[in-house]
Amino acid sequence: MKATIKDIAKRTNLSVATVSRILNNKTGFYSEKSAVKVHQAAKDLGYQKNTNAVELVTQSSKVVAVIISSAKTNFADQIIDGIQEVALSKGLNVIFLYAGEDDADIQYKALVTAIERSVMGIVMVAVELNGHNLDYLQQSQIPYIMLSTPHSPKGSVYITTDNYQLGYRATEFLIEKGHEKIALVGNDLSDIGTDRLRGYKDALEQHNLSFNPDFIVTGNFTYEDGVLAVNQLCQAKPQVTALIGGSDMTAIGMINQARDLGLAVPDNLSVMSLDGTKLTKIYRPSITSTVQPFNEIGKRGMQQLISEKSGPHQSQLMTFNIYEGESTRKI
Amino acid sequence: MKATIKDIAKRTNLSVATVSRILNNKTGFYSEKSAVKVHQAAKDLGYQKNTNAVELVTQSSKVVAVIISSAKTNFADQIIDGIQEVALSKGLNVIFLYAGEDDADIQYKALVTAIERSVMGIVMVAVELNGHNLDYLQQSQIPYIMLSTPHSPKGSVYITTDNYQLGYRATEFLIEKGHEKIALVGNDLSDIGTDRLRGYKDALEQHNLSFNPDFIVTGNFTYEDGVLAVNQLCQAKPQVTALIGGSDMTAIGMINQARDLGLAVPDNLSVMSLDGTKLTKIYRPSITSTVQPFNEIGKRGMQQLISEKSGPHQSQLMTFNIYEGESTRKI
DNA sequence: CTGAAAGCGCTTACAG
DNA sequence: CTGAAAGCGCTTACAG
Numbered sequence: 081m082k083a084t085i086k087d088i089a090k091r092t093n094l095s096v097a098t099v100s101r102i103l104n105n106k107t108g109f110y111s112e113k114s115a116v117k118v119h120q121a122a123k124d125l126g127y128q129k130n131t132n133a134v135e136l137v138t139q140s141s142k143v144v145a146v147i148i149s150s151a152k153t154n155f156a157d158q159i160i161d162g163i164q165e166v167a168l169s170k171g172l173n174v175i176f177l178y179a180g181e182d183d184a185d186i187q188y189k190a191l192v193t194a195i196e197r198s199v200m201g202i203v204m205v206a207v208e209l210n211g212h213n214l215d216y217l218q219q220s221q222i223p224y225i226m227l228s229t230p231h232s233p234k235g236s237v238y239i240t241t242d243n244y245q246l247g248y249r250a251t252e253f254l255i256e257k258g259h260e261k262i263a264l265v266g267n268d269l270s271d272i273g274t275d276r277l278r279g280y281k282d283a284l285e286q287h288n289l290s291f292n293p294d295f296i297v298t299g300n301f302t303y304e305d306g307v308l309a310v311n312q313l314c315q316a317k318p319q320v321t322a323l324i325g326g327s328d329m330t331a332i333g334m335i336n337q338a339r340d341l342g343l344a345v346p347d348n349l350s351v352m353s354l355d356g357t358k359l360t361k362i363y364r365p366s367i368t369s370t371v372q373p374f375n376e377i378g379k380r381g382m383q384q385l386i387s388e389k390s391g392p393h394q395s396q397l398m399t400f401n402i403y404e405g406e407s408t409r410k411i
Numbered sequence: 412m413k414a415t416i417k418d419i420a421k422r423t424n425l426s427v428a429t430v431s432r433i434l435n436n437k438t439g440f441y442s443e444k445s446a447v448k449v450h451q452a453a454k455d456l457g458y459q460k461n462t463n464a465v466e467l468v469t470q471s472s473k474v475v476a477v478i479i480s481s482a483k484t485n486f487a488d489q490i491i492d493g494i495q496e497v498a499l500s501k502g503l504n505v506i507f508l509y510a511g512e513d514d515a516d517i518q519y520k521a522l523v524t525a526i527e528r529s530v531m532g533i534v535m536v537a538v539e540l541n542g543h544n545l546d547y548l549q550q551s552q553i554p555y556i557m558l559s560t561p562h563s564p565k566g567s568v569y570i571t572t573d574n575y576q577l578g579y580r581a582t583e584f585l586i587e588k589g590h591e592k593i594a595l596v597g598n599d600l601s602d603i604g605t606d607r608l609r610g611y612k613d614a615l616e617q618h619n620l621s622f623n624p625d626f627i628v629t630g631n632f633t634y635e636d637g638v639l640a641v642n643q644l645c646q647a648k649p650q651v652t653a654l655i656g657g658s659d660m661t662a663i664g665m666i667n668q669a670r671d672l673g674l675a676v677p678d679n680l681s682v683m684s685l686d687g688t689k690l691t692k693i694y695r696p697s698i699t700s701t702v703q704p705f706n707e708i709g710k711r712g713m714q715q716l717i718s719e720k721s722g723p724h725q726s727q728l729m730t731f732n733i734y735e736g737e738s739t740r741k742i
Numbered sequence: 743c744t745g746a747a748a749g750c751g752c753t754t755a756c757a758g
Numbered sequence: 759c760t761g762a763a764a765g766c767g768c769t770t771a772c773a774g
Binding site: 136 | 767
């Protein structure tokens with residue numbers, strides 16, 4: 081049987097009210113003598129606060145729920161770290177829930193778990209909510225924010241790397257290296273993919289290069305997408321001289337498959353990625369990449385979510401750097 | 412203001428008791444007519460159950476907390492997936508908490524969060540609890556289990572890959588390829604590292620090879636450990652012909668550094684890893700590795716934790732396969 | 743400085 | 759089939 085403040089009260093001949101005050105350090109509302117007794121009793125009894133009761137009566141919670149899409153979470157670690165850093169410094173607790181990839185039911189379950197606990201806020205990481213689940217989330221009245229979100233739903237605040245710029249600058253980087261036939265691979269049809277494609281197109285146009293739709297191979301940011309795209313684009317006669325992968329995994333899939341086809345990177349083919357997690361640094365050849373500020377996204381997301389001045393928050397598009405690895409070359 | 416069952420009761424002219432029964436499908440305790448009214452009202456009001464209240468009154472919880480060490484979690488994904496699979500099929504909720512690497516304070520905070528919520532069970536993934544925190548956990552009376560645990564504390568149930576066998580079989584694999592000078596790199600001084608070392612030594616002895624303490628370079632399963640070890644072991648004149656890394660990251664660090672020193676893998680040096688996550692498959696050369704059954708560890712851990720027949724559970728040592736990649740060769 | 747009391751939202755014997 | 763009542767563990771005005 082777990083000890084309660086009632087047990088402590090009995091043991092110390094104080095009221096539960098006083099015990100409660102002491103345990104919560106409501107300084108000025110108790111004598112030092114009582115405090116000593118209470119703390120001793122609490123220790124003796126192995127007292128554990130019951131958070132359910134506390135939250136029930138105070139109608140508030142000190143926990144933030146983070147819902148993470150389980151699949152394309154190559155970069156989730158960094159976002160998680162950023163979130164944790166902020167939570168730690170603010171004395172908040174964070175619980176993480178995994179929502180399967182695009183599985184509306186599992187997503188819903190994760191939302192229910194968070195919402196029924198009346199968490200103080202919800203962070204969605206890389207998850208795409210369908211209409212029903214979004215309604216449910218909004219109707220819960222719980223503040224939320226979306227990080228690296230595939231779509232930018234109206235009325236939701238989100239923070240994500242500027243996908244248009246990701247596409248634009250990666251393409252421009254390659255153009256400046258002399259490439260003219262550049263493929264864009266593995267991006268999906270969400271805002272992420274389409275924004276990147278717009279950037280890609282604009283960069284070409286800006287540099288007076290023509291757009292060839294055959295060089296666009298959509299996908300889902302997977303390793304397999306990279307493999308298939310290389311087969312498709314480089315099998316017969318390599319038509320392209322450079323490839324941009326939608327994720328690090330896609331880029332690695334491309335490089336591996338190119339190698340299997342007898343094409344060397346970067347000698348025969350230059351490859352870039354649009355994520356830039358540590359995978360790009362430990363792989364060989366190291367992979368030239370736009371480096372998304374995932375850690376910073378996590379930090380800002382958390383800060384923004386919990387900042388009290390709830391003047392309507394602004395969505396943010398983050399900037400980024402480009403890391404030049406060994407996977408690209410001048411031609 | 413969030414709607415409560417009281418609001419529903421008022422609106423439907425029923426008592427909260429009846430509303431509660433209907434919402435919980437206590438079949439037989441209410442009329443269909445009332446049920447319809449209640450469900451309609453709940454919907455109209457956007458009713459959300461308050462889990463805090465439910466858990467407070469029922470003194471029970473349907474959530475399992477998983478506490479994960481944040482650092483060496485190259486393999487945590489697979490364990491998490493395994494845990495989720497089981498949770499989903501049993502209708503349980505799982506919340507994840509990250510405990511910093513060997514940071515007793517953060518660990519403690521994670522424990523507090525879980526324990527004060529009276530979760531139904533706690534799974535520890537790759538975390539090393541210090542004495543104080545272990546006491547705290549045990550005293551909470553909440554069932555727990557440790558997965559891939561560095562140490563095997565007395566009185567705790569744990570599931571981990573058989574580290575002795577990991578060391579033994581990897582070493583034997585290399586011996587059978589003709590290697591006699593084999594280094595063991597990046598393992599720590601916990602049970603994990605020492606068990607592996609025992610296996611390594613026994614394999615040598617079994618095959619009449621002498622043990623050279625210079626070939627043991629301890630560490631913390633990091634990429635850097637691999638880099639440093641290769642510098643130390645291969646810089647002057649390569650004394651070893653094969654290296655076993657304590658983790659995939661260590662193995663990759665070794666391969667990269669060997670390459671930087673002008674040593675080709677596997678031509679000049681064979682390299683193995685003792686984890687075997689997907690990293691070993693996507694890296695080039697693909698890395699020969701013992702493949703720990705992380706997913707299965709997650710599944711079993713969860714199953715065992717929640718299985719009611721609480722006859723004292725047994726700790727388990729899991730077996731594994733060896734994946735032969737391109738990073739090793741016969742000499 | 744302390745206590746009695748109300749109440750957070752819910753469940754569940756008990757009585758009808 | 760339904761309701762009144764007690765109670766889960768805690769906090770906090772209110773009164774002293």
